[in-house]
Amino acid sequence: MTALAQPMPPPQWTEGALKVASFALVAVVWISSAIFGAYILAYYGGAIPAGTMEQWNATLPALYEPHTPAASFGMGLHFFAGATLLLLGPIQLIGAVRRSAPKVHHWIGRLYALAAFSAGVGGLIFIALKGTVGGPAMTAAFAAYGALMILAAVQTVRHAMARRIDIHRAWAIRLFALAIGSWLYRIGYGLFFAINGTEDPGHTADFTGWFDHVMNWAFFVPPLIIAEMFIRARRSQATTAGRMGASIALGLGAAFIAYATFFFTLFGWGPAILMRFGAAA
Secondary structure: OOOOOOOOOOOHHHHHHHHHHHHHHHHHHHHHHHHHHHHHHHHHHOHHHHOOHHHHHHOOOOOOOOOOHHHHHHHHHHHHHHHHHHHHHHHHOOHHHHHHOHHHHHHHHHHHHHHHHHHHHHHHHHHHHHOOOOHHHHHHHHHHHHHHHHHHHHHHHHHHHOOOHHHHHHHHHHHHHHHOHHHHHHHHHHHHHHHHOOOOOOOOOOOOOHHHHHHHHHOOHHHHHHHHHHHHHOOOOOOHHHHHHHHHHHHHHHHHHHHHHHHHHHHHHHHHHHHHHHHHO
């Protein structure tokens, strides 16, 4: 019998394209998330000693209400754990760190997973006690996001401890895609308002407009899809189309994030950080 023909592996250049695209995405995400993490610490964290926690409600109503301290604690935990995720996440994706400083990678990974778990738990505490401003549709989506964050954090650590490295890395990539969700949520709304203004019917005060319903899921489902494309494109049995599709998706994501970071740093995050530090000085 004639042996079955083996499929041809993708050309070597497709692996190079995937590496360049992934490096570009990680680089811009690191820069952008570091700026946004500083913004969270300055704007939300700085409001605590300043006694102006009502500022939390500027993005989403009723995040802080004095008569619900447990819910406010859950949201605060979510905020500060999220800032930790944004600052530490890109470090974990750098291969040179994993290879040359494995202990650093392991300890940052533990802290990262703990922060992700805490962010998910904090968000679910808030949802359980207060729901969300957008009603059942937003509550379902945000609860799913929190549950996925907890699942990814647990699976990342569990497979690392069992030395199932390939599976561990796949879950770590999924966790990173989820961890940048709150940051992408604000970017999405910021660009919507910049293009359409604040009176567009796509967004309503109770977050039930058509764009609100889209954003309930759009801040974490598309990143997960891109993460899955990347995970599969890295495998030896990947196809040329699969690798190129992942490379294009990563490249477009990097370009979008670079543009959005410039825009928000100039008009939003940067002024808020400078205002907080200026007031402290």
